[in-house]
Amino acid sequence: MIRARTRGQYRPRTPKAPHAQGTARPRHRTIRTSAALDSRPVPDPICIVGGTGALGFGLALRLGRAGVPIVIGSRDATRAEEAAARAARQLPEASFDGLQNADAVQAAETVILSVPFRNQSETLTNLKGALREGQLVIDATVPLAAAVSGKATRTLAVWQGSAAQQAEEMAPDGVRVVSAFHTVSAALLTDLEHELDEDVLVCGDRREDKAKVTALVDQIPGLRCVDCGPLEMARIVEQLTALIISINVRNKARTGIKITGLNR
Numbered sequence: 001m002i003r004a005r006t007r008g009q010y011r012p013r014t015p016k017a018p019h020a021q022g023t024a025r026p027r028h029r030t031i032r033t034s035a036a037l038d039s040r041p042v043p044d045p046i047c048i049v050g051g052t053g054a055l056g057f058g059l060a061l062r063l064g065r066a067g068v069p070i071v072i073g074s075r076d077a078t079r080a081e082e083a084a085a086r087a088a089r090q091l092p093e094a095s096f097d098g099l100q101n102a103d104a105v106q107a108a109e110t111v112i113l114s115v116p117f118r119n120q121s122e123t124l125t126n127l128k129g130a131l132r133e134g135q136l137v138i139d140a141t142v143p144l145a146a147a148v149s150g151k152a153t154r155t156l157a158v159w160q161g162s163a164a165q166q167a168e169e170m171a172p173d174g175v176r177v178v179s180a181f182h183t184v185s186a187a188l189l190t191d192l193e194h195e196l197d198e199d200v201l202v203c204g205d206r207r208e209d210k211a212k213v214t215a216l217v218d219q220i221p222g223l224r225c226v227d228c229g230p231l232e233m234a235r236i237v238e239q240l241t242a243l244i245i246s247i248n249v250r251n252k253a254r255t256g257i258k259i260t261g262l263n264r
């Protein structure tokens with residue numbers, strides 16, 4: 001969704017932000033270097049919980065470069081600010097905020113969850129009071145065995161079927177979950193010189209949610225969304241990360257997924 005805001009005028013939409021409720025204003029620093037104002041509408045901000053990490057930071061860079069205002073979330077406000085500053089140094093025209101996770105998720109309607117599997121449930125528990133009805137969570141979590149000191153080429157069984165389904169079970173009522181980005185390399189996202197050319201496999205129970213994710217991913221040149229069906233299909237897609245890691249190791253490469261035969 002594109003809203004009529006102009007560059008340089010971005011203010012996070014924070015109807016339930018702590019400072020809007022009369023409590024202490026969250027400690028954060030906005031890195032907003034898009035001083036050169038132009039009249040193009042600015043997309044809605046996206047929050048990335050775990051945006052200090054490999055995948056989250058890569059997505060922040062790519063989406064930020066495309067003009068999407070990014071709110072980087074972290075357990076630690078200083079770490080979030082540092083990541084936002086690091087991103088802004090690379091992309092002076094983009095808009096990056098750094099906030100503690102609970103404040104970060106209140107600054108956006110769409111939240112990308114990008115944390116290790118062993119921390120996914122803890123992170124969602126901590127965010128229960130911050131996530132609100134109507135928000136969309138894009139879960140990128142892969143239940144790699146590496147999360148519990150196992151092999152990165154193996155996955156763990158998740159009772160709910162997949163990490164994404166676990167996220168859906170844990171998310172507050174009215175917060176929808178889709179899964180995406182499992183097969184995209186953090187290293188390639190972060191290398192802004194690299195021209196991406198691959199698919200993003202998206203699973204979710206509602207077409208509108210997947211359309212929203214597709215619109216977001218479409219902002220990143222070289223990435224294309226493929227609707228893989230309902231959220232339960234995430235149990236298969238999440239396994240593909242382990243497969244990709246195994247292929248990468250054998251071929252000393254960074255591979256991705258491309259589905260052929262689609263009428264794009």
Ligand SMILES: NC(=O)c1ccc[n+]([C@@H]2O[C@H](COP(=O)([O-])OP(=O)(O)OC[C@H]3O[C@@H](n4cnc5c(N)ncnc54)[C@H](OP(=O)(O)O)[C@@H]3O)[C@@H](O)[C@H]2O)c1
Pocket residue numbers: 049050051052053054055056073074075076079080114115116117119122123140141142143144181182183184185186187241
């Ligand atoms: N790396 C990839 O190429 C890739 C590709 C596809 C999918 N994925 C999946 O995406 C997710 C993130 O991957 P990543 O490589 O970006 O992970 P990561 O760099 O290891 O961690 C991401 C962020 O998670 C937070 N985190 C780390 N330990 C935590 C803990 N104990 N409790 C709560 N939060 C913690 C950290 O943020 P703060 O400390 O700032 O809170 C960290 O920056 C994983 O589930 C991974 O399997 C990764």
